[in-house]
Structure formats: structure tokens, C-alpha cells
Amino acid sequence: MKLRPPTLLIKNYYKRCYSHRFTQLPQERRIRLSGVLMMGAIGVSALSYYYYSILRQQQSQELSPTHFIPYKISHKIDIDPSHFLLELTPLQRQKVNLWSQMGSEHLxxxxxxxxxxxxxxxxxxxxxxxxxxxxxxxxxxxxxxxxGKFVLYVKQYGNGEVARWLHRLPLGHTIDVRGPFVEYELPKYEGEISRNRDFLFNDEISSTEEDKFKYQPFDIAMFTAGTGIVSALQILLTESPLRGKMHLRYSCGSVDVLGPLKPFLYQLHRYGRIDLQVLESSKESNVSKRQQKIWDQIPSPTNYLGPSNYLGPNKISSPVLALVCGPERYIADISGPRINLAQGPIGGMLKAKGWTEGNVYKLS
Ligand SMILES: Cc1cc2nc3c(=O)[nH]c(=O)nc-3n(C[C@H](O)[C@H](O)[C@H](O)COP(=O)(O)OP(=O)(O)OC[C@H]3O[C@@H](n4cnc5c(N)ncnc54)[C@H](O)[C@@H]3O)c2cc1C
Incomplete structure (x- = not known):
């Protein structure tokens, strides 16, 4: 067979299917055909643009850090004069499941x-x-x-702007929300299974079956005061919650300020997910005594060595990280002050117990 250069092949192709079928048609038919082709092209472009704009519109209705999207206040529960819960429902159903996407690795x-x-x-x-x-x-x-629904636990302050405004809004009111913004990232073990949360849906079960993880879970400590407790609850209640144990320290006026969140805290404690210490100023008004109680129960830090094969539940709970979340004064007492929104050196009780910059993080 004789090989022909590619240019010749292309030329022949055009001759066969283009010239013969199109340019040799009578002129009026050519004009009609051009019109049809042009209309077709316009139609295809219009259709593409239509689908593109629908796609863009759908994407712009998904929660995003770059723009606000509308959420309706679908429920409001007043707990006391300072604390309330809001259930927010996006006007457009959300496609992305942020709970499974974020898991317990992202605060x-x-x-x-x-x-x-x-x-x-x-x-x-x-x-x-x-x-x-x-x-x-x-x-x-x-x-x-x-x-796309979620619940916010909010405290309003006497002269605070936004929380008081939020509290005044009526049911059904629409507010603008953007996010998610990741505040802290815990180590993620690729391919690890999710931890079950059966007890959250059936409180009758005596104990949850232990998950057979791929890697040994790590424990953490969280020192929280006031609404800082929400950060702990987020990673304990989310889909695929924290796999290790959390040493949770919670300072508050009274645990009742949690309202309908309180049962979750005690459920987590009952099912061994947390080692809980609650310090209520209404029960112990002496600050030094409360601080002494916190001090007495601060666990020592353990070195984090990265993923290792699963050997069963941790026999001795050993936190590798301490997260501190609460008002400035509380953060300063526990771990030294944050300086100009930066971490600042580690101080306070955690430093005295051997914790360092490498294993303590002060949340904003
Ligand atoms: C990452 C992150 C997550 C947060 N999550 C929550 C949450 O889930 N629930 C929640 O209620 N808040 C949360 N906050 C705090 C929240 O963003 C606001 O700072 C809070 O609602 C007060 O805002 P405001 O406009 O009402 O008061 P502002 O107008 O900002 O403050 C006015 C006055 O209120 C008082 N005040 C404000 N904040 C505090 C405080 N923390 N402690 C003591 N006094 C204070 C002070 O006197 C202040 O001068 C979070 C903050 C951050 C950075």
C-alpha cells in the first residue's frame, strides 16, 4: 500500500465531505444550510450558557467562605436571659455534607x-x-x-452588637452566612473508619461496640469556658467523631446554661467519649479553689508519634494535644495570654504541668 503524506489525506477528506457536499450545492440551498448551521450554533451556545448559569447559581447557593448565602432562622430556643440556640436552615438545600467532609479532624x-x-x-x-x-x-x-441545617449556641453580652441583634430577630427571618472557616486541624489518618455514634440515636443501649480502627486513636485535652464548650461538642458530636478520648474541662456559671445541650454532654461522659470535669462558679464561688480543682486534674502531655497499628482501646488515656477555648482571661490562666491574636508563649497552668508550644493551641 502506498503511504500518502498527511496533508494530502486531509485535503482529500475536505474534498470528499466538505467541498462536494456543501460548496457544490446550489447557492440558495447553501444559504439555507448556513442559516440552519448558524441557528444550531446559537442554540448550542445558548443552551450551554443556560446550563452553565444554572450550575453557577447552584454553586453560589452552597455555603462558601467567599460569599454569603441566605439562611432562615427555623427555630429559636431561649435558655436563659443570656444564652439561646438558633437552628439555621439554608433557603437552598445544601448538596455538600460538611459534617462528613470535615469529620472530627477540622474545627x-x-x-x-x-x-x-x-x-x-x-x-x-x-x-x-x-x-x-x-x-x-x-x-x-x-x-x-x-x-444544610445546623444549630448555633450563642451567648449575648450586655453591650455586644451581633449576638443581641441575632436574639432580637424573629422566627423565619433570613440572615447571611458564609464559611466554613477551619480554626484548627487535627491529624487525619487516611483510610481510617468512622467512629460509631449509635448512642446519640438510641440512649437505651448499654454500651457501644468498640470500633476496630486501623490506627491507634490519639487522645486530646480541651479546656473550655463559656461558649468555648461548643468547639469541643462539635468534634465530639459530628459524623465520624473524635476516635480517642477527650479530657474535657468546662468552666461555667452553671451547667444549666447549656439548656438542651446538657444531655449530650452527659451522654458523651456516660459512653466513655470524654473524661469530664465541670466547674460551676454558682457552686464554688472562690476562684482560687476552682483553679485548684482544674490544676489537680490537668493530665500530663504524651508525645505524639504519628499513626501506629491499632492495638485496642487506649488502656491509659494520654492526651497528645491541649486545645484551650474561652474568654481571654481564662485562656491566660490556663495557658498564658494570646498576644495580638497570635498564640503567644505557653504559660499558666499548662506550662507548669509540662505542656509546651508544640502541643498546646489557644483557639480564638
Ligand atoms: C472561631 C470563633 C467561633 C465562635 N463561636 C461562637 C459560638 O459558637 N457562640 C458564641 O456565642 N460566640 C462565639 N464566638 C464569639 C462571637 O464571634 C462573638 O465574639 C460574640 O457573639 C460577641 O459578639 P457581639 O457582637 O455580640 O459582641 P461585641 O460587640 O463584639 O462585644 C461587645 C462587648 O461584649 C463583651 N464580650 C464580647 N465577647 C465576649 C467574650 N467572649 N467574653 C466576655 N465578654 C465578651 C465585651 O464586653 C465586649 O466589649 C466565636 C468566636 C470565634 C472567633
Whole structure:
């Protein structure tokens, strides 16, 4: 067979299918055909643009750190004059399941815009929704994002701008939210299984079956005060929650300020997910005595050595990291002050117990 140069092949191809079929047609048919082709091209472009704009619109309705999207206040539960819960429902059902995407490895928040004074404030979503029938909170099950709903636990201050404004808003009011913003990232073990949360859906079970993990889970300590507790609850209640144990220290006026969140805290304790110490100023008004109690129960740090094969539940709980979250004064007492929004050196009780810059993080 004779090989022909490619240019000749192309030329022949055009001769066969283009010239013969098109340029040799009578002129009026050529014009008609051009018209049809042009209309077709316009139609295809219009259709592509239509689908592109629908796609863009859908994407722009997904929660994103770059733009605000509207959420409706679907439930509001007043706990006391300072604390309340809001259930927020996006006007557009969300496709992305942030709970499975973030897991317990990411501590994240959203920003709410106050449009009158054009300021934003951060809040920490919880994977909960209000049970319509029982007027109580229930966890969003694995594999579901509750269509994008979440619950915020908010404290309002006497002269605070945004929390007081949020509290005044009526049910059904729409507010602008953007996010997620990751505040802290814990080590992620690729291919690790999720930890079960059966006890959140059936409180009757005596104990949850231990998960057979691939890697040995690590324990952490969290020192929280006031609304800082929400950060701990987020990684304990989320889909695929923290696999190790959390040493949770919670300082508050009274544990009752948690309202419908309180049962979750005690459930987590009962099922061995947390080692809980609650310090209520209403029960112990002496600050030094409260601090002494915290001091007495600060665990020593353990070196984090990275992933290792799973050998069964940790026999001795040994936190590799301490997260501190609460008002400035509290952070300073526990771990030394943050300086100009930066971490600042480690101080306070944690330093005295052997914790260092390498294993302590002060959350904002
Ligand atoms: C990542 C992140 C997550 C957060 N998550 C939550 C959350 O889930 N729930 C929640 O309620 N808040 C949360 N906050 C705090 C929240 O963003 C606001 O700072 C808080 O709602 C106060 O805002 P405001 O506009 O009402 O008060 P502002 O107008 O900012 O403050 C006015 C006054 O209120 C008092 N005040 C404000 N904040 C505090 C405080 N923390 N302790 C003591 N006094 C204070 C002070 O006197 C202050 O001068 C979070 C903050 C961050 C950075």
C-alpha cells in the first residue's frame, strides 16, 4: 500500500465531505444550510450558557467562605436571659455534607453578617437539628447533612452588637452566612473508619461496640469556658467523631446554661467519649479553689508519634494535644495570654504541668 503524506489525506477528506457536499450545492440551498448551521450554533451556545448559569447559581447557593448565602432562622430556643440556640436552615438545600467532609479532624466556624452595621461575627455550628415533635435537639445522622441545617449556641453580652441583634430577630427571618472557616486541624489518618455514634440515636443501649480502627486513636485535652464548650461538642458530636478520648474541662456559671445541650454532654461522659470535669462558679464561688480543682486534674502531655497499628482501646488515656477555648482571661490562666491574636508563649497552668508550644493551641 502506498503511504500518502498527511496533508494530502486531509485535503482529500475536505474534498470528499466538505467541498462536494456543501460548496457544490446550489447557492440558495447553501444559504439555507448556513442559516440552519448558524441557528444550531446559537442554540448550542445558548443552551450551554443556560446550563452553565444554572450550575453557577447552584454553586453560589452552597455555603462558601467567599460569599454569603441566605439562611432562615427555623427555630429559636431561649435558655436563659443570656444564652439561646438558633437552628439555621439554608433557603437552598445544601448538596455538600460538611459534617462528613470535615469529620472530627477540622474545627470549623461560620461567619454571620450583621447588615445594619456591616460587621461579621464567627459562630461554631453543631451537627444538630430541632426535633419538630418533641421540641428537643437531635443529632444529624451519618450520611445526611440535614439539607444544610445546623444549630448555633450563642451567648449575648450586655453591650455586644451581633449576638443581641441575632436574639432580637424573629422566627423565619433570613440572615447571611458564609464559611466554613477551619480554626484548627487535627491529624487525619487516611483510610481510617468512622467512629460509631449509635448512642446519640438510641440512649437505651448499654454500651457501644468498640470500633476496630486501623490506627491507634490519639487522645486530646480541651479546656473550655463559656461558649468555648461548643468547639469541643462539635468534634465530639459530628459524623465520624473524635476516635480517642477527650479530657474535657468546662468552666461555667452553671451547667444549666447549656439548656438542651446538657444531655449530650452527659451522654458523651456516660459512653466513655470524654473524661469530664465541670466547674460551676454558682457552686464554688472562690476562684482560687476552682483553679485548684482544674490544676489537680490537668493530665500530663504524651508525645505524639504519628499513626501506629491499632492495638485496642487506649488502656491509659494520654492526651497528645491541649486545645484551650474561652474568654481571654481564662485562656491566660490556663495557658498564658494570646498576644495580638497570635498564640503567644505557653504559660499558666499548662506550662507548669509540662505542656509546651508544640502541643498546646489557644483557639480564638
Ligand atoms: C472561631 C470563633 C467561633 C465562635 N463561636 C461562637 C459560638 O459558637 N457562640 C458564641 O456565642 N460566640 C462565639 N464566638 C464569639 C462571637 O464571634 C462573638 O465574639 C460574640 O457573639 C460577641 O459578639 P457581639 O457582637 O455580640 O459582641 P461585641 O460587640 O463584639 O462585644 C461587645 C462587648 O461584649 C463583651 N464580650 C464580647 N465577647 C465576649 C467574650 N467572649 N467574653 C466576655 N465578654 C465578651 C465585651 O464586653 C465586649 O466589649 C466565636 C468566636 C470565634 C472567633
Amino acid at each position: 470549623w466556624s461560620v461567619e454571620v453578617k450583621q447588615p445594619e452595621i456591616m460587621v461579621v461575627r464567627s459562630y461554631t455550628p453543631l451537627p444538630l437539628q430541632v426535633d419538630e415533635n418533641q421540641r428537643e435537639l437531635k443529632a444529624i445522622p451519618d450520611g445526611s447533612n440535614g439539607d
